[in-house]
Amino acid sequence: MSQKDRTERLLNLLFALMASSRPVPKSFLRDAVEAYKDSPSDEAFERMFERDKEELRSMGVPILTVEGSDGSGGIEGYRVAVADYALPEIELSTDELAVVGLAARVWEQASLGPAAQSALRKLEAAGGTIVQGPVGIETRVSTTEPSFPVLLEASRLRRSVTFDYRRPEDSTAATRTVQPWGVTSRRGHWYLVGHDVDRGAPRVFRLSRVVGDVTQTGLPGAYEVPDGVDVAALVASATPAPGSLVAQIRVRADRAHGLRRRATAVEPGESTDLLLVPFSDDEVLARELVGLAADVVVEAPPSLRDAVVRRLRLSAGEVPA
Structure with missing residues (x-):
């Protein structure tokens, strides 16, 4: 079931509970919520309903369980105290x-x-x-990163996530399991901050390096964000300052004047010049270099060279490894 279907089911359940001033029997909810009506069995409905009820409660919805008035200990139904829930x-x-x-x-x-x-x-x-x-x-x-809405929701619900992540220095992606603390942007890029379960330590992940789909795992509220966590400060400390890196780029004579203006040093050659260009982000500089096509060749660092090659392969229609 897609994320959209699950969200629609939770909203329908919430509306059904808030629409009545009296306790709503479980049998009525099964008929009122379309997804419950399509349940293949009573057991499947029970599991789905209990999971949805606990998820709404984890979001702060005050769902009350009302016992029957006959003294048998049975449940008459469920309701949401609108006065307690309304802002x-x-x-x-x-x-x-x-x-x-x-x-x-x-x-x-x-x-x-x-x-x-x-x-x-x-x-x-x-x-x-x-x-x-x-x-x-x-x-x-801009939130064009496909993983953005899933990670934002996971950080809000405190649900663990798994995804494949490729660092600039790696040729292949590795699977990461993370307890999200928050999602924030810095210098035009989005980052996830959270506890890396496998490494047992806080980590910062750039969303543009997430490969494929992100999967939410476990129940909502499965962990707590440590007190005093500053997501923006963690991202700032994990990302290089502007101009803190230096690229060695071989450039054809009388080409790439924008790079030449930013270069801190130029070593002239017979047909090409070697430029030392300060930068702070592999992907940003790689996007510029790809636009210069055959006029430039990256000699260092390897992470920048790999980012350029990856973009060239994508533009040629190749699927990245």
Whole structure:
């Protein structure tokens, strides 16, 4: 079952429980929720319902189990105390509404864009005047990484994940099992921070190096994020500072003038020059070098050379190893 189907099932269960002021019998829920109705057996329905009920509770939904009034100890049904679950009324000042509007624009072209725009419409319907932020600011957050929504949800639910990950210095990907603590961006890239189960230590993973699908494992709330964890600080300490690396790039004469302007040293040759170019990210520089085609050849470091080769193979239609 896909992530979308599971989310739809949980929402349908929540709506069914909140729609009645009286306890809802389990038999009614099986008929009301489409996914439960399609269960192949009573046992399969019981397992799915118990799992969904505990997952909603782990998200903070106060599902109450109501015992029967006949004194037999049986369960009459389940309900959600709406008063305990509903948020208090939110009042935002003009400045706060402006910040909300600007934040929604940040996510406008990202995977969370529809949710952000829906939230704005609800605020406007409640009488709020959304200011779209200072003119000229066009901040955007790109979440084109396929693993982003799964890892973001796993960090929220505190569910472990497994995925294949290829470091720049490795030729093949290795399977990693991680307890996500959070997902954050830095200098245009998204990173996952969490506890690497196999290595028994915190690790930072760049989402662009995740290979294939990410699988959530285990139950929600299976672990706790250590107190005092600063996800942004961990990413900052694990990523190189701007210009902290130096690439050795062989360039044809009178070519790649942008690289030449950034080079800290140039060794002239007969037909090519050797440039020493500071950089901080293999993938970013590799994208630029691929665009220069046969005018450049990377001599060092190996991780940059591998990133260029990988991009060239992808552009040729080859499946990466």
